[in-house]
Amino acid sequence: MRNVYHVARRELNAYLASPIAYVVAAIYLAVLGGMSGFILYYSREATMRYALTHGVTLLFLVLVTQVLTMRLLADEQRQGTIELLLTSPVRDWEVVVGKYLASLGVFALMMLLSGYFPLVLTRIGDPDVPVILSGYLGFLLMGGALLAIGVFASSVTQNQVVAAVLGMGIAILLWLSGALTDFVSGGLREIVAYVPIFDHYFDFVRGMIDTRHIIYYLSVVVLFLFFSTRVLEARRWK
């Protein structure tokens, strides 16, 4: 576990040393701020609900998470530094989890910075704070799942652009897979209905914290981090 901490700390410093995190954070805050502003102007409602569920926000979230994670393992493989990690007494999963946690840390930091929107709302209106907090929790969980997908995409290639595009592809496929429910029936339909990644998020925004949804997102995280570890292991065998 200590290795996870060391890997995560190094990775976090790498984020802070590179322009990617700042650019992403700035654009993220600008877009989310703009959205919240417009929505507030037209709806006159002191709520984050529309801003958090708008299609643009969701698409943007996919973009942001994949750009944050694309570097993690791809660059390590291109530069050859993976050889340093994998010949040190560090387990493959410790590398994967450490890197994932670093990206989650940056993402959480960005969300914290965006916390001023709800703060503004409490000044000008009377928003339902617990609902907003629940929405933010859902946003964090969903972001966390998307980051894990990004880590996986970054593990299968040496090319950062390929990693980002692949991660976006996987995320969007998981998003759109809901459409398949119309073509299947019975037990299969229930399984297919469980897959779409954004469907589990809307209850949070409505203020409902359902363990089923939490388990869904945590499963996605565990699954994709597990896949990433296996990919790293497979690289050794090549």
Next chain:
Amino acid sequence: MIAVQGLTKEYGAVRALDELSFSVNEGEILGFLGPNGAGKTTTMRILTGYMPPTSGSVTVAGYDVVEQSLEARRRIGYLPESVPLYGEMTVYDYLDFCASIRRVGDRRRAIDRVLEACSIGDVSDRLIHKLSKGYRQRVGLAQALVHDPDVLVLDEPTIGLDPRQILSVRELIKGLGGEHTIILSTHILPEVSQVCQRVLIINRGRIVAEDTPERLTMGQQGGTRVRLQLAQPAPEAAELLAGVPGVRAVSPLGQGAEQVAFEVVCDGAGDPRPELAAMAVHRGWGLLEMRSASMSLEEVFIQLTTDEVTDAAEDADASEVAPVAAGAEADEEGR
């Protein structure tokens, strides 16, 4: 300290290593020599636990690198061919990271020690991507040393350094022998004779020679060799020289303006030199020079790795050009 048994590695249909077996004693410095594509890097990667072998076993300090990988890795310092550096970190932070994932107790002291040993103390606060190639190489070496490992695996440690740095790194490696067991791969042949106690030459995944540098250069063809230079030998001189007892073969080495050189290979039983000299004088060939010639390591290397060149040429392998390139590199180095 290191025991390699029947090591085989296949990349798909290509067999990169073929039943490699050797061992390295504690405190020994072993030179690993071979043309490009011979399997040096593959062997080192297996030794350090980066990739598993297809079959065979490797134990380092008593630990199997596949079964007890973490234990083995803890005892190995590794400098890969492409130095694994994080450009955005300072030298100090980088070494601190390397020390921390290897559980070094007193990191500050360990880092200070390798900063000094690799003479990179003056750049410890600089960002790695701003360093010159020579500094990067030494930071890579410092990384391999920071946890004071029992075993050091160095893949071409002096590549990209200027002649002065090469000398100092060689001295450093030599000084590390004794306390550390070292495997060192290189293209630079004089380096092997200067630094290593034992040499392993591999070609196309097989060991083709294993001995001390001295014995390799001496005994490669059996007996010693003598070079004769004559002013005006008779046409049948070669045959007559070959008839001297103790001579195995005679080959003309080409002609200068007014002299002819012969290389005489002795079979090692007796010393035929007095008789060779007597014959040359007696017949009035005009003996200009006679000296015993030992093979250079370059010659040994090329000889050992060239008989496969014809095979290699068919699949356009790198090993075709490698011996020549390695020789050229070494020539440069020798000057």
